[in-house]
Amino acid sequence: MRSSFLSESPCDEQHIHGYGFNPQSWLQVGRGKLPKSSYSPSSIESLIKIAEPPVVPLYKPSDYVEVLSRIHEELEQCTPSEWPGMYLVQSQVFRGLGEAKLRQRSLHSAWRCASTVHEKIIFGAWLRYEKRGEEIISDVLASCRKCCREFGPLDVASEMPVGNCEVIGSCEAGSSSQVSSMVTFQIRDGRVACDRCKIASLSIPFRSMLNGPFTESQLELVDLSENGISLEGMRAISEFSSTYSIGDLPLEILLEILVFSNTFCCDRLKDACDRKLASFVSSRQDAVELMALAFEENAPVLAASCLQMLLHDLPNCLTDELVISLFLNATAQQHHIMAGHASFLLYCLLSEVAMNIDPRTETTVCLSEKLVQLAVTPTQKQIAFHQLGCIRLLRKEYNEAERQFEVAFSAGHVYSIAGLARIAGIQGKKDLAYEKLGSVITSSVPLGWMYLERSLYSEGDRKLADLDKATELDPTLAYPYMYRAASLMRKKDAKLALEEINRLLGFKLALECLELRICLYLALEDFNSALCDIHAILTLSPEYRMLEGRVTASKIGTLLEAHVEQWNTAECWLQLYERWSSVDDIGSLSVIYRMLESDAAKGVLYFRQSLLLLRLNCPEAAMRSLQLARQHAATEHERLVYEGWLLYDTGHCEEALQKAEESISIQRSFEAFFLKAYVLADSGVDPSCSATVILFLEDALKCPSDRLRKGQALNNLGGVYVDCGKLDSAADCYTSALKIRHTRAHQGLARIHFLRNNKEAAYDEMTKLIEKAKNNASAYEKRSEYCEREQTMTDLQIVTQLDPLRIYPYRYRAAVLMDSHKEKEAIGELSRAISFKADLHLLHLRAAFYEHIGDVPSALRDCRAALSLDPNHQEMLELQKRVNSQEP
Numbered sequence: 001m002r003s004s005f006l007s008e009s010p011c012d013e014q015h016i017h018g019y020g021f022n023p024q025s026w027l028q029v030g031r032g033k034l035p036k037s038s039y040s041p042s043s044i045e046s047l048i049k050i051a052e053p054p055v056v057p058l059y060k061p062s063d064y065v066e067v068l069s070r071i072h073e074e075l076e077q078c079t080p081s082e083w084p085g086m087y088l089v090q091s092q093v094f095r096g097l098g099e100a101k102l103r104q105r106s107l108h109s110a111w112r113c114a115s116t117v118h119e120k121i122i123f124g125a126w127l128r129y130e131k132r133g134e135e136i137i138s139d140v141l142a143s144c145r146k147c148c149r150e151f152g153p154l155d156v157a158s159e160m161p162v163g164n165c166e167v168i169g170s171c172e173a174g175s176s177s178q179v180s181s182m183v184t185f186q187i188r189d190g191r192v193a194c195d196r197c198k199i200a201s202l203s204i205p206f207r208s209m210l211n212g213p214f215t216e217s218q219l220e221l222v223d224l225s226e227n228g229i230s231l232e233g234m235r236a237i238s239e240f241s242s243t244y245s246i247g248d249l250p251l252e253i254l255l256e257i258l259v260f261s262n263t264f265c266c267d268r269l270k271d272a273c274d275r276k277l278a279s280f281v282s283s284r285q286d287a288v289e290l291m292a293l294a295f296e297e298n299a300p301v302l303a304a305s306c307l308q309m310l311l312h313d314l315p316n317c318l319t320d321e322l323v324i325s326l327f328l329n330a331t332a333q334q335h336h337i338m339a340g341h342a343s344f345l346l347y348c349l350l351s352e353v354a355m356n357i358d359p360r361t362e363t364t365v366c367l368s369e370k371l372v373q374l375a376v377t378p379t380q381k382q383i384a385f386h387q388l389g390c391i392r393l394l395r396k397e398y399n400e401a402e403r404q405f406e407v408a409f410s411a412g413h414v415y416s417i418a419g420l421a422r423i424a425g426i427q428g429k430k431d432l433a434y435e436k437l438g439s440v441i442t443s444s445v446p447l448g449w450m451y452l453e454r455s456l457y458s459e460g461d462r463k464l465a466d467l468d469k470a471t472e473l474d475p476t477l478a479y480p481y482m483y484r485a486a487s488l489m490r491k492k493d494a495k496l497a498l499e500e501i502n503r504l505l506g507f508k509l510a511l512e513c514l515e516l517r518i519c520l521y522l523a524l525e526d527f528n529s530a531l532c533d534i535h536a537i538l539t540l541s542p543e544y545r546m547l548e549g550r551v552t553a554s555k556i557g558t559l560l561e562a563h564v565e566q567w568n569t570a571e572c573w574l575q576l577y578e579r580w581s582s583v584d585d586i587g588s589l590s591v592i593y594r595m596l597e598s599d600a601a602k603g604v605l606y607f608r609q610s611l612l613l614l615r616l617n618c619p620e621a622a623m624r625s626l627q628l629a630r631q632h633a634a635t636e637h638e639r640l641v642y643e644g645w646l647l648y649d650t651g652h653c654e655e656a657l658q659k660a661e662e663s664i665s666i667q668r669s670f671e672a673f674f675l676k677a678y679v680l681a682d683s684g685v686d687p688s689c690s691a692t693v694i695l696f697l698e699d700a701l702k703c704p705s706d707r708l709r710k711g712q713a714l715n716n717l718g719g720v721y722v723d724c725g726k727l728d729s730a731a732d733c734y735t736s737a738l739k740i741r742h743t744r745a746h747q748g749l750a751r752i753h754f755l756r757n758n759k760e761a762a763y764d765e766m767t768k769l770i771e772k773a774k775n776n777a778s779a780y781e782k783r784s785e786y787c788e789r790e791q792t793m794t795d796l797q798i799v800t801q802l803d804p805l806r807i808y809p810y811r812y813r814a815a816v817l818m819d820s821h822k823e824k825e826a827i828g829e830l831s832r833a834i835s836f837k838a839d840l841h842l843l844h845l846r847a848a849f850y851e852h853i854g855d856v857p858s859a860l861r862d863c864r865a866a867l868s869l870d871p872n873h874q875e876m877l878e879l880q881k882r883v884n885s886q887e888p
Contacts, residue, residue: 005456005601006301025655029500041364044567046519046595046599047674048484048486048489048516048519050479050482050483050486050491050516052422052456052479053452053477053478053479054390055390055393055418055422056390057355057359057386057387057390057391058092058095058096059089059093059095059096059379059382059383059386059413060091060096060413060415060449061096061413061414061415062322062415062444062445062863063091063094063445064096064097065517065834065843065861065862065865066840066861066865067089067093068090068093068864068865068868068869069860069861069862069864069865070694070864071086071089071090071093071868072864072865072867072868073864074086074523075087078786079115080113080115081115082495083109083110083113083115084110084111084113084114084115084119084123084342084345085344087106087107087109087110087113087198087381088106088107088110088345088348089383090106090109090868091103091106091107091110092383094106094732094838097838099596099838102838102869103130103408104127104131107123107126107127107130108127108545110123111123111124111126111127111151115155116340116341116342117156117159117160117304117340117848118304118307118338118339118340118341118342118345118346119340119342119345120159121154121156121304121307121308121311122155122311122339122342122345122346122349122557123155123345124151124152125151125308125311125314125349127151127347128151128312128314129314129315129349129353133149133620133623133624134650136627136630136719137385137646137647137650137652138648139280140643140646140647140655140659141647141652141655142443143643144647144655144658144659147871150163153256153308153312154308156278156301156304156305156308157275157276157278157279157305159300160300160301160304162271162277162280162366163781168669171293173567174427180196180220181195181196181197182194182196182220183195183196183199183210183219183220183221183222184220184221184222185221185222185223185224185234186221186222186223186224186225187224187225187229187231187234188225188229188231190231190233191234192231192238193220193237193238194234194238194241195241195242196210196211197211198238198241198242199237199241200263201241202237202240202241202265202266202268202269203264203265203266203267203269204265205264205265206264206266209222210222216783225510227260227263228259228260228263229255229256229257229260230253230256231555232249233253233257233260236249236253236257237257237260237266237269240269240272242491244268244272245272246272246273246276246307251277251280254276254277254280255271255277255587257269257273258270258273258274258277258293259297259300260274262297262298269283270297270299271728274299274300274301274302275307276299277290277301277302278300278301278302278304278305279305281302281305281306281308281309282308282309283309284309284313284317284320284323286306286309287305287306287307287309287310288306288310288320288322288323288326290305290306291303291307291310291338292326292336294338295330295334295337295338299337299448300337303337303338304338306338307338307339307346307800308424310323310326310347311349311843314349314353315353315356315357316542318350318353318354318357318363319357324363324366326852327347327367327370328363328366328367328370337373343358343374344371344374344375344376344380347367347370347374348371348383348384349373350367350370351364351367351368351370351371351387352358354367354368355387355391356629357389359390359394360391360394360395364391365388365391365392365395368384368387368388368391369388371383371387371388372384372385372388372404372857378400378411378412381407381408381411382408382411382412382413382416383409383413385404385405385408385411385413385416386404386405386408386413386415386416386419387402388404389401389402389404389405389408389416389419390419392404393419393423394420395615397474398423398426398427400418401423402419402423403418404422405417405419405421405423411534414440414444415449417436417437417440417453418437418449418453420436421433421434421436421437421453421454421456421457422456424436425456425457430457430458433456433457434454434457434458437450437453437454437457438454440887441454441593445835446469446473446474447473447474447835448469448470448471448472448473448474448477448835448836449470449474449477450470451466451467451469451470451473452466452477452479452480454466455467455470455480455483464484464487467479467480467483467484468480471779472807472834473832473835474835474836475517475804475836476508476804476805476836476837478504478508478510478512478513479503481500481501481513481601482501482512482513482516483502483504485497485498485500485501485516485520488500488518489520489523494520494523495522497520498517500518501513501516501517501520502517503801505517506775506802506803507777507802507803507806509540509586509616509617509618511537511540511541511544512538514533514537515533515537517533518530518533518534518537518546518556519741521533527560527563527564528564528565530560531557531560531561531564531590532586532587532590533586533590534553534556534557534560535557535589535590535593535594536586536589536590536593537553538553538554538557538593539589539592539593539609539613539621539625540613540618540621541553542554567594569595569598572591572594572595572600573595573706575591576588576591576592576595576608576708577707577708577741579591580708581741581742581743581772582743582773582774583743583744583772583773583774583775583776584774584775585612585615585616585775586616587610587774588612589609589612589613589616592605592608592612593609596609601634602628602629602632602637603629603630603631603632603633603634603638603642604629604634604725605637606625606626606628606629606632607625607626607629607642607645607671609625609629610622610623610625610626610629610645613625619649621652622649623649625647626642626645626646626649627646629642630643630646635667636666637663637664637666637667637669637672638663638669638671640659640660640662640663640666640672641659641660641663641671641672641675643659643671644656644657644658644659644660644663644675644679644862645675647659648675648678648679648682651681653679653683656675656679656680657676657680659675659739660675660676660679661663661674661676664676664782669703670700670701670704670705670709670710670713671700671704671705671709673696673697673699673700673703674696674697674700674709674712674713674716675699676696677693677696677700677716678716680692680693681693681695681716681720689722690720690723694717694718694721694724697713697716697720698717700713701713701714701717707741707742708742710740711740711745713731713739713743714734714736714737714742714745715733715734715737715742715744715745717733718730718731718733718734718737718745718748719748721733722748722751722752722755727752727756730748730752731749733745733748734746734748734749734752735749743769743772743773744773746765746766746768746769746772746779747765747766747779747782748764749765750762750763750765750769750782750783750786753765753786754786756787759786759787760786762785762786763783763786766779766782766783766786767783769782769783770783776802777798777799777803777806778803778804778806780796780798780799780802781795781796781799781806781808781809783795784796784799784809784812789816792812793813793816796812796813797809804833804836807833807837807839807841807842810829810830810832810833810842811830811841811842812847813829814826814827814829814830814846814849815845816847817829818849818852823849823852823853826849827846827849827850830842830845831845831846834846838869839869840866840869840870840873840876843863843865843866843869844862844864844866844875844876844879846862847862847863847876847879848879850862851879851882851883851886856886856887858881859879860880860883860884860887862875863880863883864880867880875887
């Protein structure tokens with residue numbers, strides 16, 4: 001979902017969805033007319049309004065490498081019981097960096113090493129919440145006769161450790177040896193005969209009553225009618241005193257026994273009853289009702305079972321007022337009963353889920369306040385206070401927000417200065433806001449967000465200079481591109497405005513930037529391009545709203561469709577073929593979106609859509625499309641193929657192969673053989689499997705399919721032939737792929753030319769790909785391998801301009817500088833990328849450079865940070881071991 005943390009301004013209604021459009025400009029569209037291109041600067045001013053970027057409620061340490069290194073070092077030194085908390089902090093760092101997969105891996109590590117049932121429950125629920133939308137995988141695995149039990153419900157009663165429940169002393173007679181060994185308890189009109197010694201062994205109060213200096217020790221009949229226990233309950237207690245086990249009893253009887261055991265301090269009886277009650281929690285209502293009893297009677301097993309049920313129902317349970325009341329009104333003692341020592345973890349999860357539902361609600365505020373109360377360490381305080389500050393800022397509670405940000409900033413969270421500056425700006429103190437950020441810039445290693453934030457409190461050239469510096473330090477920040485594009489459009493320089501916004505969209509598919517580009521296209525009356533971007537937005541976020549959140553993107557798409565050429569099915573396939581061949585992924589998405597609105601075979605189209613989304617680095621949207629492909633599969637064998645891809649994409653290779661084989665057993669098809677070859681090639685470690693992969697791809701090519709997919713199969717087959725040293729066969733495959741316009745085959749042919757020692761031909765082949773491909777950063781990067789150093793540097797500079805997230809250019813330039821004995825510049829080149837891109841290879845190379853110049857502490861820091869990204873990276877482990885041996 002889109003972040004609700006938007007800018008705080010006096011006119012907040014104009015900032016609902018990233019920036020505002022003037023809806024009046026669309027009134028003519030409804031009448032079948034569109035605005036003319038003769039726009040004035042004032043009309044553009046009303047059409048394009050860029051909102052301030054939000055102060056996000058994320059943990060963003062100014063030096064994430066140092067923090068990751070420290071966490072890794074502490075994980076090596078602390079006790080296992082402290083590991084889950086450390087992994088939580090690590091996951092928060094990755095969340096702030098936007099590294100979703102690394103965040104999930106940290107949460108998985110926390111779950112795996114959890115030392116208590118409460119931690120297991122909380123992290124299991126967190127991972128289920130993170131993976132929501134993937135529930136279908138469990139069903140597909142079940143069809144393979146494999147149960148997906150990961151993060152499933154725990155048997156809390158068996159998992160919770162047994163407390164130290166002492167069996168009370170030996171059986172001693174009272175003051176008179178004539179006292180019977182049996183005692184009968186009167187329960188209103190009934191009686192229960194019990195073994196006096198065994199009942200006395202249940203607790204010190206019973207021992208004192210039955211064997212001590214009390215009147216009851218002389219009695220054979222003791223009246224317990226006023227102690228809240230029934231005959232059935234007392235019989236169960238008598239049975240327990242002999243067997244130390246409780247049979248299957250109704251809920252109300254177990255509740256009686258629990259209260260009775262607390263009254264008479266029968267710890268072992270209470271523990272057994274507590275565990276029995278845990279099995280009665282089967283719904284959210286049960287959990288709420290029984291949690292109240294667990295609090296009252298101090299029943300931790302029952303409380304843990306109730307907590308598990310509630311968290312299993314996230315996020316829905318946080319819309320239930322009874323559940324909210326339970327979490328918000330819990331006292332410190334009740335926190336301990338419910339979550340043990342994991343209360344901070346629990347409220348960290350709950351507050352995050354609440355923010356994702358609606359960050360403005362009172363529930364979100366109260367849960368975040370709970371988190372603040374539970375924060376103990378400086379890092380916990382940074383996380384909790386900054387988060388609450390962001391929520392208060394969003395709610396326009398500026399005084400409270402300022403206090404929260406000040407605490408977070410004082411605790412060491414430098415990013416919280418952005419919140420303090422926003423509040424100063426809102427209060428009309430722009431100079432103070434500018435000074436606050438200037439002070440941070442001069443007192444620490446400057447980062448892109450610092451200059452971006454400072455730009456908000458200046459105008460003209462000074463503002464643009466700060467935005468340019470922000471882009472230089474962190475090219476992934478969207479706001480500078482958007483502001484510059486809007487400024488250029490106001491100056492009626494539409495071409496440069498589009499070039500500016502395309503700089504970002506070339507490597508980062510940001511919805512707010514697509515929305516701005518739509519606005520630019522509309523001003524230019526380029527309705528085909530505007531509709532193309534609308535389709536891309538709807539593919540990524542079907543419920544997306546535009547025009548200050550007042551109109552759905554789908555509605556605007558409908559209005560635009562009346563003003564563009566309509567295509568029939570054959571024309572759509574031709575358009576898709578054209579765009580796919582020119583590596584125009586957004587254009588391809590648009591054509592597929594159009595086709596999905598017709599009566600075309602939707603399963604095939606959703607599958608193609610998922611492939612494009614993976615290429616565009618949108619894995620969640622790709623998973624959604626693949627699920628839709630399965631849902632709309634026209635045949636059983638087609639559905640099995642899509643299930644195979646679902647399993648492969650979630651790491652279940654063996655089961656994916658099983659699905660491919662089931663599909664082939666029904667009908668031999670291109671997609672089934674292609675899936676089988678792809679999975680085998682990716683998962684097979686035995687070199688001999690290459691021959692099998694070749695056979696499967698050849699079988700795929702014998703089956704009917706369109707040229708788009710056959711081109712991909714030929715390209716893959718060429719790659720396998722190259723790996724086997726069969727260059728002539730590989731060349732034939734690539735040439736055949738190019739004949740049906742599979743453009744990426746140029747890269748394969750270039751590789752063959754290079755292996756035949758013909759670098760010039762390889763270079764020329766990659767140049768052909770660059771000329772044909774709309775998205776060609778990877779082509780420039782590959783071509784750089786086939787030319788001399790000067791041209792290589794030129795190509796790699798172009799790569800960095802087109803896609804600054806590609807890491808190879810930074811590594812190459814750093815290596816060249818290192819070879820020239822420019823160590824400081826080499827390290828600086830790597831540090832420039834590391835500041836906005838957490839990458840193991842960059843950290844590995846920088847660690848090696850630090851080792852080379854004898855800076856052991858810095859080398860060790862980078863080793864530890866890199867191992868936080870991949871704890872099992874063998875080369876990194878070896879480098880760390882070597883650097884460790886050099887420490888004084």
